[in-house]
Amino acid sequence: MRVLVVTAVPAERDAVTRAFGDVSEVAVREVPGARLHRVDAPGGCGVVDVLAGGAGPAAAAASTAFGLVSGPYDLVVSAGIGGGFTPVAPVGSLVVANGIVAADLGAETPEGFVPVTGLGFGRDRHLPPRSLVRDVAAATGALSGEILTVSTVTGSAERAAALLAAHPRAAAEAMEGFGVAEAAERTGVPVLELRAVSNAVGPRDRDAWRIGDALAALTGAFGKLIPVLEGWTRHERHDS
Numbered sequence: 001m002r003v004l005v006v007t008a009v010p011a012e013r014d015a016v017t018r019a020f021g022d023v024s025e026v027a028v029r030e031v032p033g034a035r036l037h038r039v040d041a042p043g044g045c046g047v048v049d050v051l052a053g054g055a056g057p058a059a060a061a062a063s064t065a066f067g068l069v070s071g072p073y074d075l076v077v078s079a080g081i082g083g084g085f086t087p088v089a090p091v092g093s094l095v096v097a098n099g100i101v102a103a104d105l106g107a108e109t110p111e112g113f114v115p116v117t118g119l120g121f122g123r124d125r126h127l128p129p130r131s132l133v134r135d136v137a138a139a140t141g142a143l144s145g146e147i148l149t150v151s152t153v154t155g156s157a158e159r160a161a162a163l164l165a166a167h168p169r170a171a172a173e174a175m176e177g178f179g180v181a182e183a184a185e186r187t188g189v190p191v192l193e194l195r196a197v198s199n200a201v202g203p204r205d206r207d208a209w210r211i212g213d214a215l216a217a218l219t220g221a222f223g224k225l226i227p228v229l230e231g232w233t234r235h236e237r238h239d240s
């Protein structure tokens with residue numbers, strides 16, 4: 001099993017690698033355009049490469065594309081902290097995406113926001129494998145829902161309400177998932193997005209972000225994830 005995990009910042013990357021042991025013992029591999037932190041999956045069942053690719057969908061897409069060069073990979077995971085929509089995804093909870101949605105990719109019109117698909121081109125969502133989402137949710141306790149990819153962190157109740165009106169199945173928002181998925185899709189590699197909720201989506205209150213708790217939840221989730229990913233890549237990848 002070979003998995004590429006893409007986070008935004010080094011603190012998130014280290015929260016992932018910490019699930020596999022001492023961060024100081026992680027092997028660093030430089031590949032053109034990306035720096036991979038490689039850990040051995042428990043039980044000798046493969047490798048997990050973790051990449052802090054930068055914030056936002058463009059940085060995420062570019063760094064994922066470079067990271068994929070060192071493949072082949074069975075799966076790409078967009079992971080990190082994120083904002084949770086209240087009351088579905090409270091601070092400290094985990095969300096696994098059953099849809100990775102580009103929430104602000106489109107056009108404003110007199111009738112409201114229209115996604116690129118409504119304009120007749122592009123795509124505005126990627127769908128992770130259903131059986132994998134189900135198994136990851138069961139193993140980690142994550143709830144499954146749509147995770148919105150936004151270029152601007154939501155900072156008002158009005159914007160949160162508008163996003164929910166446009167995407168009623170949204171559970172969380174973050175800034176990289178759609179970019180990671182766009183790169184993965186171009187090489188035919190399945191994608192997953194997993195977020196630990198650090199803050200509520202709504203009026204900006206940076207002091208209320210529980211980043212440490214969310215990073216700890218991310219570490220805990222990855223500790224439970226590997227047997228699921230290993231089973232899925234071995235048995236189910238081709239029929240889900």
Ligand SMILES: O=C(O)c1cccc(C(=O)CC[C@H]2O[C@@H](n3cnc4c(=O)[nH]cnc43)[C@H](O)[C@@H]2O)c1
Nearest residue numbers: 008011055056081082083153154173174175176211
């Ligand atoms: O300051 C720190 O110590 C620190 C440690 C880890 C991560 C951070 C970040 O700021 C990560 C930025 C990353 O987080 C996602 N995120 C988190 N909350 C939201 C949100 O409400 N709306 C959108 N994105 C969110 C996002 O993917 C950022 O790239 C800081």
